Amino acid sequence: MAIKDYNHKVAERLMRYVQIDTTADPNSTSFPSTEIQKDLGKVLVQELLDLGVEDAEMDEWGYVFGTVKGNTSNDVPTICFCAHMDTAPDVTGKNVKPILHKNYDGNPITLPDDNNQVITTDKHPYLKEKIGDDLITASGLTLLGADDKAGVACIMDFVEYLMGNPGIKHGDIRILFTPDEEVGRGVDHLDMEKLNADYGYTLDGGVQGSIEDESFSADAVKLTVHGVSAHPGYAKGKLINALKLGGKILAALPNDSWSPETTEGREGFVHPTSFDGIQEKATLGFIIRDHETSKLAEYEARLKEIAKSVIDQYPGASFEFEVSEQYRNMKEILKEVPFVTEYVIDAMKKADVTPRPVIIRGGTDGSRLSFMGLPCPNLFTGEMAIHSKHEYVSVQDMQKAVQTMGELVQIWEQHK
Template sequence: MFDKYPFTVQENFIRYVQIDTQSDPQSTTFPSTEKQKTLGRLLVQDLLQIGVPDAHLDEFGYVYATIPANTDKQVPVICFCAHMDTAPDCTGAGVKPIVHTNYEGGDIVLPDDPTQVISPADHPYLRKKIGEDIITASGTTLLGADDKAGVAVIIDMANFLVSHPEVKHGTIKILFTPDEEIGRGVDKVDLQKLGADFAYTLDGGERGSFEAETFSADAVTITFHGISAHPGYAKDKLVNAIKVAAYFLDQLPKDAWSPETTEDRYGFVHPVHIEGMTEKATLQFIIRDFYTHKLAAYENSLRDELELALSKFPGAKADFVVKEQYRNMKEVLDNHPQVSQYAIGAIARAGVPVIEMSARGGTDGSRLSFMGLPCPNLFTGEMAFHGKHEYVSVQDMQKSVETIVHLAMIWEEKAG
């Protein structure tokens, strides 16, 4: 079916990653950065040109579009979703994508900063990519495969379905979101307008991977209140909030809890932002675990450590605020087994071994699932995301396109 199809995913991906769409967790606007809409407008143009007539960008930076059904069957409405923003961790301005055609193995030295080397020793998945075409950045930015690979895959899927009307499918919805990387990706989504019954995010890694389980997540903000005084006359008066926060951080476990000391099914407590002055300092944490009840245990332990720290600094006080971010999608998806079964079947139809994984993170699908739209995650090939070593295989992206076309077909076939 795809033997003679001229995939568009590579050329589109290269265009998309050159648009800076970095989100900003400190912003109070939505989307957090206006530049995300620049890519949104381009995606609308691309969809209209393909022949998806209702594609549009709304005031919040979401792109909505519909590929109408071409079957008489009553098929559940399926949505394919990807996010447009890139992570705040590494700059996405001035991305120079480089295609390493017919990768021969070995180190990939990035030319704009030769100290940046993508090595199979550090990235063993590269050993499976010999003979494929690898896209990287140039060494001074991230690439943006997370999640512009997913965006480009969905655009190519739309191009295939519109240009192959003989391929039967139900109504397909397309959703591109802003601000996923800062946990706000579905804050303003209009699910009634979207009108989907089930969904899939395209935001996964290696070829064949399928994720129907994610972390559950909370955010914790601790605000330390000290006592300000003129430093020249501060004896027995000054309580420095910065020092209280620093002491508290230093007391946290060194060989447990943190992302750098945990793997597999272990969760973590991760400080992600600190700022302050003598009178007030603020620490922000993200709390993660596959088991939702363990979040409260982590948070209670943090409270205990906080009380111990405050006891060392008489006069110091602190506020402890917990905010729910998302929950493990498995709690919802277990009630809709066909959503996962059909995805696994589609990966197999694309001729790819299925790798069922649990995501040590979250996707827009985590929150969408609990908003009433069950939504697991499918592979795109994006690897080493959030840093300068990010890369993606063109052939992985093409297999992702094939997978979601087959997935649309399977939903139609299984309908009554």
């Protein structure tokens, strides 16, 4: 059966998966950050087993593995398809009520559980391309969770297609579902030897045809301000309030540049993400982003100098500046193996999908996987308006993602 004629089940799968709460917790020190992520993992393992994937399993960390065994005599690299099971903590993912909107007509979609939540083409221009498609949304009180359960659904649908059509020639295909991508720890405990794949693709992208092989490079900064505590009734000339110093540091950042709200394209930024403490000690969290890794050190030096210029005005105050690496631009690896991206572009064309190469103003598991020995660009699933109550996905986009995967594994088999 040609994959374009396959009776897709991505919509049913997605609507089932999103009802399982898998919200990640950035403040947790456990792994995965929430045990509930394993609830979906258990479901996926059983579904893979039911489909005939005999080695499907979930390890102690919550990673789900499985192998669709190759059926070719050619010596073909092992390809991994990966998606993450967790959802972002920005909006609740508990009690998600998915709604299927058949044959979208372009009019505003008012979500039934909160009439203030209205999805329009003005706010979401990509919807203009989706008129006539079937859309899935949440009900207005939660996010949908298509990020990245749409990717999970696409991979599962792809597995069912391959297992039911042994005439499609392909090499070994490894399936990987990860926890905690949304809190930046998605591959912290991944056993690459166990994964045992040569090249990979994450299914975690947006508009149909998007292929992302260039991401931000990213660091995190923890800036700790130490003030001087004193009883407020007798504080004159003694108290140096760390909270106020932290506020002064934030106020000293540029207002018209160097921030997410003032940059686009390849422009990087420094973004404060947290601020807490007491008068004696305050902690500020920042994320540092740019597509050129070398610029991260420049940004960090500038941020450190801003902090120093504030703190130096208050003798007795001090600060600590800690930098931690998060991920690096996958392009640094993928430029050495351009065929990994080129094969996807060819596969999209065979699936009647117009390729849309784009850069990521962010990162995916693929960013880190690429530097762990698995060159791994990111493919579209149709997930849009992510991390919000307006999140939606086109069923037809998900189907095209599955069809692209089907064409892709055959291209790999032919190129050996």
